[in-house]
Structure formats: C-alpha cells, structure tokens
Amino acid sequence: MEYAIGLSEEGVRALSAARNEPEWMLEFRLEAWRIFEAMPWPKPTDEAWRRTRLTGFKLEDYQLNNAAPTEGDRTGVSKLLGQELDEMESAASLIFQDGGLLYRDSSEDLAGKGVIFTDLQSAVTEHGELLRRYFMTQAVKPDHNKFTALHAAMWDTGAFVYVPRNTKVDLPLQIILNQATEGAAGYHHTLVVTEEGAEVTVVDDLLGGKDGMQSAVVELCQGENSILRYMNLQDFDHSTWNFLTGRAAMQRNADLRWIQVSWGSKVTKAFLDIDLLGEGGHAELLGIYFPTGRQHIDHQTLQLHRAPRCFSDLLFNGALKDKARNVYMGIIKVFPGAQQTDAFQRNGNLILDGTARADSIPGLEIEADDVRCTHAATAAQVEDEYVFYLMARGLSRPQAERMIVQGFFQAVLDRVPVESVVEKLERVIERKIGG
Amino acid sequence: MSILEIRNLHAGVEDTEILKGVDLTLRSGEIHALMGPNGSGKSTLGYVIAGHPHYDVYEGDILLDGESILDMEADERTKAGIFLAFQYPVAVPGVSVANFLRTAVSNVRGYTDQENGSQRSGVIGSNLMPMRDFRRELNAKMKEFNVDPSFARRYLNDGFSGGEKKRTEVLQMAMLEPKFAILDESDSGLDIDALRVVSDGINKLATEDRGFLLVTHYQRILNYVTPDYVSIFYGGRIVQTGGPEVAAMLEEKGYGWVESEFEVVEVVEA
Ligand SMILES: Nc1ncnc2c1ncn2[C@@H]1O[C@H](COP(=O)(O)OP(=O)(O)O)[C@@H](O)[C@H]1O
Ligand SMILES: [Mg+2]
Numbered sequence: 001m002e003y004a005i006g007l008s009e010e011g012v013r014a015l016s017a018a019r020n021e022p023e024w025m026l027e028f029r030l031e032a033w034r035i036f037e038a039m040p041w042p043k044p045t046d047e048a049w050r051r052t053r054l055t056g057f058k059l060e061d062y063q064l065n066n067a068a069p070t071e072g073d074r075t076g077v078s079k080l081l082g083q084e085l086d087e088m089e090s091a092a093s094l095i096f097q098d099g100g101l102l103y104r105d106s107s108e109d110l111a112g113k114g115v116i117f118t119d120l121q122s123a124v125t126e127h128g129e130l131l132r133r134y135f136m137t138q139a140v141k142p143d144h145n146k147f148t149a150l151h152a153a154m155w156d157t158g159a160f161v162y163v164p165r166n167t168k169v170d171l172p173l174q175i176i177l178n179q180a181t182e183g184a185a186g187y188h189h190t191l192v193v194t195e196e197g198a199e200v201t202v203v204d205d206l207l208g209g210k211d212g213m214q215s216a217v218v219e220l221c222q223g224e225n226s227i228l229r230y231m232n233l234q235d236f237d238h239s240t241w242n243f244l245t246g247r248a249a250m251q252r253n254a255d256l257r258w259i260q261v262s263w264g265s266k267v268t269k270a271f272l273d274i275d276l277l278g279e280g281g282h283a284e285l286l287g288i289y290f291p292t293g294r295q296h297i298d299h300q301t302l303q304l305h306r307a308p309r310c311f312s313d314l315l316f317n318g319a320l321k322d323k324a325r326n327v328y329m330g331i332i333k334v335f336p337g338a339q340q341t342d343a344f345q346r347n348g349n350l351i352l353d354g355t356a357r358a359d360s361i362p363g364l365e366i367e368a369d370d371v372r373c374t375h376a377a378t379a380a381q382v383e384d385e386y387v388f389y390l391m392a393r394g395l396s397r398p399q400a401e402r403m404i405v406q407g408f409f410q411a412v413l414d415r416v417p418v419e420s421v422v423e424k425l426e427r428v429i430e431r432k433i434g435g
Numbered sequence: 436m437s438i439l440e441i442r443n444l445h446a447g448v449e450d451t452e453i454l455k456g457v458d459l460t461l462r463s464g465e466i467h468a469l470m471g472p473n474g475s476g477k478s479t480l481g482y483v484i485a486g487h488p489h490y491d492v493y494e495g496d497i498l499l500d501g502e503s504i505l506d507m508e509a510d511e512r513t514k515a516g517i518f519l520a521f522q523y524p525v526a527v528p529g530v531s532v533a534n535f536l537r538t539a540v541s542n543v544r545g546y547t548d549q550e551n552g553s554q555r556s557g558v559i560g561s562n563l564m565p566m567r568d569f570r571r572e573l574n575a576k577m578k579e580f581n582v583d584p585s586f587a588r589r590y591l592n593d594g595f596s597g598g599e600k601k602r603t604e605v606l607q608m609a610m611l612e613p614k615f616a617i618l619d620e621s622d623s624g625l626d627i628d629a630l631r632v633v634s635d636g637i638n639k640l641a642t643e644d645r646g647f648l649l650v651t652h653y654q655r656i657l658n659y660v661t662p663d664y665v666s667i668f669y670g671g672r673i674v675q676t677g678g679p680e681v682a683a684m685l686e687e688k689g690y691g692w693v694e695s696e697f698e699v700v701e702v703v704e705a
Contacts, residue, residue, distance in 0.1 A: 389525040
C-alpha cells in the first residue's frame with residue numbers, strides 16, 4: 001500500500017526527529033509501524049466491523065499535522081476555545097491545536113504536590129522514565145487493533161496526567177483538542193496514571209476535525225484504592241471519521257467513573273474496555289450519544305472481570321434523529337475465579353424519527369459460578385401520550401420533545417459525580433437539543 | 436366572566452364515533468359534575484376539549500368566550516385557559532416537577548413570548564419565569580395544596596402512587612391558574628385521606644373566576660365538593676342534567692338504571 005508523505009517508515013522517523021524525541025520513542029514508533037503494516041485492515045466480515053463499515057475511508061486522504069502551533073499566552077486562544085475553557089472551572093488546562101500545544105494554564109500548584117499534568121511531547125523528555133513505564137504498555141498496547149498500532153506510530157497531541165500516592169486534585173484537569181485544519185489526520189492520546197490512594201478528575205474536550213480523521217487512544221492506569229473520574233466529550237465536526245480505543249486498567253479497590261459523550265463525527269467506532277485486574281474494583285461506564293442527520297455512532301464495550309468481588313455498571317443512553325444510526329455492542333466477561341462479581345449493562349435508545357435506527361447487541365461470557373450479571377437493551381419512541389401530556393401543560397411540541405429527551409439523558413447525568421462536569425454536560429446537551 | 440360552550444360535539448377515533456352530540460355550557464364560578472359508567476366517553480370528552488391529536492371532531496364546535504378552539508393545538512388551548520387533569524397522568528423520568536412546572540408556567544403566563552426577540556431558539560432555561568419568584572410561589576402552593584416539598588425535585592409522576600399523581604395534578608392546576616378545569620376522575624383510586632386532600636384543593640381553587648367540569652364515575656367525591664349541576668353521561672352524550680339531586684338519584688338507582696332508561700346497545704358497562 002502506498003501512503004502520502006509521512007505515512008511510511010521514513011515518515012515516522014521524520015516525525016520523531018522533528019519532535020526531538022529520544023531513541024526509545026523512535027524505536028517504539030517504528031515497532032508500532034511494523035505492527036500496523038503487518039495487521040490487515042478490518043473487514044466487513046469481522047464481528048466488530050459488521051455494522052460499521054470503512055467504506056469511503058482512505059487513510060491516505062488525510063494530511064498529517066505538520067504545522068504545529070507554538071505555545072503562547074491567552075491571546076492566541078480563539079473565542080470558541082476560550083469559551084470551552086471558561087465554561088468549566090478547572091485546576092489546570094491544556095489546549096492542543098493541529099498537532100501541538102497551543103496554551104496551558106493552571107490555577108493550582110500541582111507540581112508542588114508532585115502532580116504531573118503536561119503535554120505528552122514535553123513528558124517524553126521531562127518524565128521519560130515514568131512515561132515509558134506506562135505509555136501503551138499496560139492499558140492499550142500498540143497491537144490492540146489496526147488503529148491503535150497506527151496511533152502508536154503516529155501519535156501527535158495528548159496529555160500525560162500523573163497523580164502520586166495519596167494525592168488529591170479537587171478540581172478537574174481539562175484537556176481541549178481543536179483540530180482546526182481541514183482534512184487532517186489527528187492522533188490524540190490521553191494517559192492518566194493514578195498511584196495508590198490518588199484522586200483526580202480529567203476531562204477531554206474534543207473539537208474540530210472538518211473533513212478529517214482522528215485515531216485516538218485513552219489509557220487510564222489506576223493504582224490500588226485510587227479514584228478517577230474521566231470524561232471524554234467528543235464533539236467533532238460531523239464530517240470526521242473518529243476511531244477511539246480506550247481502556248481502564250484497574251488495580252485492587254480502584255474506583256472509576258468514566259463518562260463517554262459521543263456527540264460529533266460522521267462515523268465513530270469506539271472500543272471502550274474496563275479491565276478489572278484486582279479484587280474489589282468499582283467501575284461505572286456511562287455513555288450518552290445523540291446522532292442526527294446521517295451520523296453513525298458505534299460503541300463496543302468490554303467489562304473484564306478478572307478478579308473476585310468487583311463491581312461494574314455500564315449505562316449507555318442515546319437519542320437518535322433523522323437518518324442517524326447507532327450501534328452498541330457490549331460484553332461482560334467474567335473469568336474463572338472472579339467470584340462474587342456484580343456486573344450490569346444497560347443500553348437505552350430513544351428513537352425520535354422512524355428513519356433512525358439503533359442496534360443493541362449485549363452479551364455475557366461467564367466462567368465463574370457465584371456472580372450476578374444482568375444486561376438489558378431498550379428501544380423506545382417518544383410516545384404521543386407523553387408529548388400530549390406536556391403540551392396540555394402549555395409546552396410547545398418541540399419543547400415537550402426536548403424535555404423528554406433531556407429527561408432521558410438525565411438518568412446518566414444523575415450519576416456524574418462532579419458538579420462542574422454536570423453543568424458542562426447540561427449546557428452541551430442543551431445546545432444539541434436546542435439546535 | 437368566561438364561558439366554555441360545547442355544541443353538538445361529535446368526535447372519535449378514525450371512523451369510530453365516541454362522542455355523539457355533546458351539548459354543555461360551563462361558566463366561571465360553576466362546578467358541573469359529569470357522571471357516567473366506564474366506557475361512556477368521559478375521558479374522550481376531556482381529551483377532545485384539551486386538543487388530543489388522536490381524536491377527530493366530525494361535527495359541532497367548542498367555543499371559549501365565543502371563539503372556536505378547535506383549530507388550536509393543545510398548548511395553545513392551555514395558554515387560553517383550559518386545563519385537563521388526567522385520569523392517568525404520564526410519568527416522565529428525568530424531568531423534575533419543578534423544572535417542568537417552571538417551563539409550563541412560563542409558557543402559560545407568557546414569559547416565552549415576551550422575550551421572543553432575544554429567544555435562543557427556545558432553549559430550555561431561557562425565557563423562563565425568574566427562578567426566585569418561581570420557587571417562592573411553588574413552595575407556597577405546595578404547602579397550601581398539601582404536596583410534600585420533596586416533590587419539587589422528584590421526576591414527574593415517576594414512581595408516584597396513584598394518590599401522589601392526582602395531588603400533583605391539582606398542584607399543577609394551582610400553578611397554571613386556568614379559567615376552566617376538566618378533572619378526569621381525580622377521585623378514583625384514592626383512599627379517604629387522599630380524597631380529602633384532593634377535594635380540599637379543588638374547593639380552594641373553585642373561585643368565582645374559574646369553572647370546573649368534574650368528571651367522575653362515583654358519587655363519593657360529591658360529598659366533599661358540591662356541584663351546581665350534575666349531568667349523566669352515557670353512550671357518548673349527556674342524557675340528563677339537573678342539580679345535586681341527580682347524583683343522589685344515581686347513587687340510589689345505579690348505572691344499571693341508566694342503561695335500561697337510556698339504552699344504547701354498543702356501550703359496555705365495565
Ligand atoms: N384512542 C382511542 N382509540 C380507540 N378507541 C378509543 C380511544 N379512546 C377511547 N376509545 C374508546 O371509546 C370509548 C370511551 O372511552 P373513554 O372515553 O375512555 O370512556 P370513559 O372515560 O367514560 O371510561 C371506549 O369504548 C374506548 O375503548
Ligand atoms: Mg375515563
């Protein structure tokens with residue numbers, strides 16, 4: 001296969017050299033490139049790709065980000081990004097644009113606490129040893145799938161969050177990515193490491209990407225007894241091809257709440273895994289989506305119970321309009337010996353137009369005997385009875401429909417533990433529903 | 436002084452006629468009880484007055500202060516002063532009573548229209564009655580109508596008992612302050628305490644500037660709320676109208692008597 005400039009082994013070398021990367025990162029990228037080249041592209045006959053086709057997607061159509069911005073002050077931040085920044089109170093934030101860091105700010109002395117919150121590119125040189133231990137070694141490895149291999153070779157933007165032992169960061173850490181250049185390929189990475197007893201909230205806020213593609217990876221590495229709340233708020237342009245692979249690797253008694261908001265993109269294929277490695281882990285994976293027009297959103301989840309006495313609860317609620325399509329596939333897998341597992345999985349779809357379609361494919365693979373697992377999928381329409389009831393109280397038809405949709409998402413919002421994140425989500429939902 | 440006139444109303448679903456020529460005039464300050472067996476079309480009458488889109492009107496008219504409301508959508512009728520308390524209120528999970536009522540009250544009182552110029556495409560949260568004023572009024576009315584303050588935060592009718600739903604309907608009526616209220620079996624399924632609370636609410640709201648159509652299957656609520664008129668509804672129309680003595684007679688003779696007296700073959704007594 002022929003690639004445009006950059007999509008080759010020489011391209012990987014050039015990319016690494018341009019970023020002044022140490023030898024280990026170059027080697028890492030080259031190895032990933034070899035894996036990428038060796039792996040076949042997904043086929044429509046692959047179970048994961050049966051309902052989400054790559055028809056019309058050609059990697060060589062997208063330009064690598066080669067003009068990264070230079071980090072500067074707030075004057076370089078556009079109005080739109082400034083609004084994203086101000087909309088949520090945060091301890092610190094990073095804004096990435098077109099393959100590089102544009103701006104950073106911090107309202108707390110994080111470094112004083114030993115907390116690292118920086119762009120990955122800086123982390124490679126400043127925290128090389130630490131980064132090397134976690135970067136695509138524990139949660140998502142390069143050979144996870146074709147897109148993660150590509151990502152490992154080509155990654156450009158991304159944040160490294162490291163919270164040391166028994167350290168707590170109260171306000172969220174916010175990461176904003178704006179792909180401003182049209183037709184570009186982006187490879188955004190999020191790596192969060194919480195050491196034993198640490199506590200933090202991290203928000204990824206993803207924008208832009210007109211006529212482009214994004215192949216992102218999220219890695220959440222949780223030490224024992226650590227508490228992590230992570231939100232991935234994807235609001236790309238409706239012309240973006242979006243591929244995401246995310247996994248939380250959770251040690252004993254780790255506590256995770258992961259909120260996945262899939263708003264934008266033309267096509268999204270997201271693989272999201274909860275990997276419960278140690279006893280007593282507690283994971284909640286909450287998703288909301290609202291495809292309109294011809295948007296196609298596909299979430300494929302895994303709840304991996306490898307250790308006893310873990311709890312995982314997944315709730316994905318979405319509304320669909322126009323000719324939108326949603327696919328949800330989920331598996332709860334309980335390994336031998338993972339006794340006293342509590343695992344739940346629910347997917348609800350609210351179909352606003354007869355032309356929209358939602359497929360929900362839940363699954364259980366259970367190899368332990370003392371477990372409690374349930375899964376449920378519902379698809380409902382906005383019943384005329386509901387709309388009439390609200391209209392009989394003076395609400396207009398659009399207001400009534402919006403209120404019902406908002407109520408439907410509320411079941412998920414009710415479980416988001418951070419007030420500023422809830423408020424941000426409420427505004428985001430309002431914008432989408434009101435539009 | 437307002438007047439709601441229902442004239443020779445024929446309505447139904449597709450080709451099935453359910454209302455077969457209803458004539459009824461309701462004035463401000465009046466309480467008119469409409470009593471009839473199950474399946475006689477009482478709820479249908481309420482729905483048609485409120486503007487339910489499933490029902491078609493074949494003939495006749497409904498006039499509010501002389502103007503036909505038949506071309507108005509349900510929300511416009513509510514804004515014009517008509518309120519229907521549902522026999523079976525629908526649960527709307529995720530929508531709190533307070534949030535919903537604030538939007539409803541703002542619409543009915545015209546906050547939405549007032550600020551049309553600056554309207555952010557009708558986004559929920561804009562063009563609303565100021566939160567502080569709304570809260571104050573809601574709290575006062577919850578107290579007055581015996582609804583626990585915790586209901587403000589609960590999701591509308593979600594997990595409510597039958598009695599809680601009907602009480603919330605009365606609270607909604609109190610907030611929306613309609614000219615005419617149609618109460619569809621607001622008494623059914625209530626124990627004696629809940630019936631008292633609901634009746635008490637109705638009596639408080641039964642002011643000179645408001646008219647009530649009290650739809651009921653049982654005579655029981657009329658021990659608490661005294662009607663000016665009582666009509667017997669049967670086979671999709673009113674078959675007899677009089678004062679409270681009609682209710683007493685019905686209590687004594689039962690719906691079996693209505694059936695034999697005004698026999699209409701296709702109606703089934705449930
Ligand atoms: N939406 C509808 N579609 C079809 N039939 C209906 C509908 N609504 C009511 N009906 C029929 O009309 C008749 C009257 O019903 P209803 O108005 O609920 O009576 P009531 O409230 O007096 O018990 C019943 O036979 C019922 O089955
Ligand atoms: Mg009825």
